[in-house]
Amino acid sequence: MSLSEWAQVRGKWREAPLGGNFKHRYLLYYDARANLYASGQYGTVLSNASYAPNLIFYVWRGASPQGETDPAMLQIVFRNGTGAQYALVFPAYREDGDFAGDALGRASQQTQPALWGRVPGETIWSQIATIDAGSTPRMGKVGEEPVFQVIRVEFLDGALIVRMDTGGDEWVYTGGWTDYAGREVSALDIGDGQIEVSAVGHTIAFAMESITYPTSAVLRPKGYFRTGATLGGVVPMAQTPSYYLNATTPAGTGISAAAEARPPRCLRADRRFAPC
Numbered sequence: 384m385s386l387s388e389w390a391q392v393r394g395k396w397r398e399a400p401l402g403g404n405f406k407h408r409y410l411l412y413y414d415a416r417a418n419l420y421a422s423g424q425y426g427t428v429l430s431n432a433s434y435a436p437n438l439i440f441y442v443w444r445g446a447s448p449q450g451e452t453d454p455a456m457l458q459i460v461f462r463n464g465t466g467a468q469y470a471l472v473f474p475a476y477r478e479d480g481d482f483a484g485d486a487l488g489r490a491s492q493q494t495q496p497a498l499w500g501r502v503p504g505e506t507i508w509s510q511i512a513t514i515d516a517g518s519t520p521r522m523g524k525v526g527e528e529p530v531f532q533v534i535r536v537e538f539l540d541g542a543l544i545v546r547m548d549t550g551g552d553e554w555v556y557t558g559g560w561t562d563y564a565g566r567e568v569s570a571l572d573i574g575d576g577q578i579e580v581s582a583v584g585h586t587i588a589f590a591m592e593s594i595t596y597p598t599s600a601v602l603r604p605k606g607y608f609r610t611g612a613t614l615g616g617v618v619p620m621a622q623t624p625s626y627y628l629n630a631t632t633p634a635g636t637g638i639s640a641a642a643e644a645r646p647p648r649c650l651r652a653d654r655r656f657a658p659c
Contacts, residue, residue: 435593
């Protein structure tokens with residue numbers, strides 16, 4: 384990832400290979416002066432290209448500078464083409480201050496990560512749901528000391544799935560929501576679009592990569608069935624076993640089963656999942 388792939392919307396950014404054997408180059412928002420939100424000098428970059436909403440973010444979040452009154456906030460916006468926009472926000476574990484209040488059009492005390500949305504033409508975000516990352520130890524340290532976070536985002540079959548390395552289970556949201564003006568949005572729909580990353584109240588360095596999925600996968604049972612041998616005069620399994628597949632196959636996919644043999648006289652059924 385290089386800075387040339389992103390537009391610098393506001394703030395001071397540079398490309399920075401972090402120390403050690405890292406796979407990625409990071410984009411660094413390096414302006415460590417306090418209280419930059421009011422003057423609009425906090426950090427924002429916007430990707431030049433569009434991305435599918437299946438991404439991993441590796442984020443180093445610095446401590447807030449001395450005298451900082453803007454609580455640390457990380458925001459990831461999915462521009463989503465011409466449709467509704469969505470944002471994931473990751474605040475410090477304390478009040479958000481003006482950034483969240485201005486974004487939501489009301490005073491905000493946001494201490495948990497959250498999903499925001501806004502329809503085309505709307506300037507105010509609506510909070511759709513909070514992500515129950517709660518008071519996990521690392522979330523509580525954001526803004527107080529340097530913290531490394533991995534955020535995995537996937538949108539699959541109408542469901543937004545968020546996983547964080549701060550512990551706990553994956554967070555899933557599906558269904559409709561209500562925008563700032565009270566209009567009902569029937570379903571969450573995140574398509575390909577530009578990605579916007581903002582940092583308020585602290586420095587950050589981040590790298591982003593797309594999640595790629597294999598075109599096929601094989602599921603193998605742990606054990607084998609023994610065939611063609613007698614046990615107390617009883618044959619435990621037919622010489623040529625048959626298999627029954629109880630499966631759901633969406634359009635364009637298929638599941639097949641094949642017997643994998645291991646001498647002497649042992650079989651197991653391998654399942655292959657692949658596009659048709």
